[in-house]
Amino acid sequence: MALEICWLDNLAKAQETARQLKKPILLDFYNPM
Amino acid sequence: MGAVTYPDERVAKFLSLNFVPVQMQTTNTELMSKYSVSWTPTLLVLDADGKEHYRAVGFFTPDDMIATFMTAKARWALDTDQLEDARALFEEVIACYPDKDAAAEATFFLGVARYKVAHDPKALRETYDLLKDKFPHSSWTKQADHYRLISK
Numbered sequence: 001m002a003l004e005i006c007w008l009d010n011l012a013k014a015q016e017t018a019r020q021l022k023k024p025i026l027l028d029f030y031n032p033m
Numbered sequence: 034m035g036a037v038t039y040p041d042e043r044v045a046k047f048l049s050l051n052f053v054p055v056q057m058q059t060t061n062t063e064l065m066s067k068y069s070v071s072w073t074p075t076l077l078v079l080d081a082d083g084k085e086h087y088r089a090v091g092f093f094t095p096d097d098m099i100a101t102f103m104t105a106k107a108r109w110a111l112d113t114d115q116l117e118d119a120r121a122l123f124e125e126v127i128a129c130y131p132d133k134d135a136a137a138e139a140t141f142f143l144g145v146a147r148y149k150v151a152h153d154p155k156a157l158r159e160t161y162d163l164l165k166d167k168f169p170h171s172s173w174t175k176q177a178d179h180y181r182l183i184s185k
Binding site: 002003006010015016017019023031 | 034035039040042044045046048049051052053054055056057058059061064065068070073074075076077078079080081082083086102105106109
């Protein structure tokens with residue numbers, strides 16, 4: 001099975017995870033249309 | 034991005050290992066306004082406090098995505114005083130993606146990282162010489178132009 005990116009949709013949660021994992025956040029603004 | 038670049042296995046692996054990935058639709062006007070985003074796709078690299086360290090607008094091929102965001106992660110590491118990590122990432126971009134635009138940016142900031150470690154301005158002069166030789170038409174070479182005044 002192919003690896004897929006597990007995108008979060010909550011920036012506050014991402015910041016908490018980034019702090020724990022000592023990683024930067026990649027924030028992608030996209031237009032689904 | 035969602036059709037070609039993100040499904041690419043190398044991109045998925047790279048982003049998953051190196052970042053906490055977040056996607057926001059343009060309907061989130063509060064965040065669009067907070068980060069002054071007016072066009073898509075816009076990709077930002079943030080730290081855990083939400084501070085922006087890198088911004089890219091537009092579409093990327095898989096190789097360009099990896100080269101650009103390896104450089105972006107290195108910029109974040111440089112900004113947060115993880116100088117050895119930054120150096121290693123810049124060197125990896127230059128070694129693995131020597132023909133990509135990101136390699137010129139990585140060369141510029143590798144010089145900055147070397148200067149920050151050793152406080153030796155020769156690192157900046159060497160960076161200018163390297164950029165002029167390998168990327169004569171890059172904007173990063175123009176931005177390094179004043180380093181030519183530093184003696185060898």
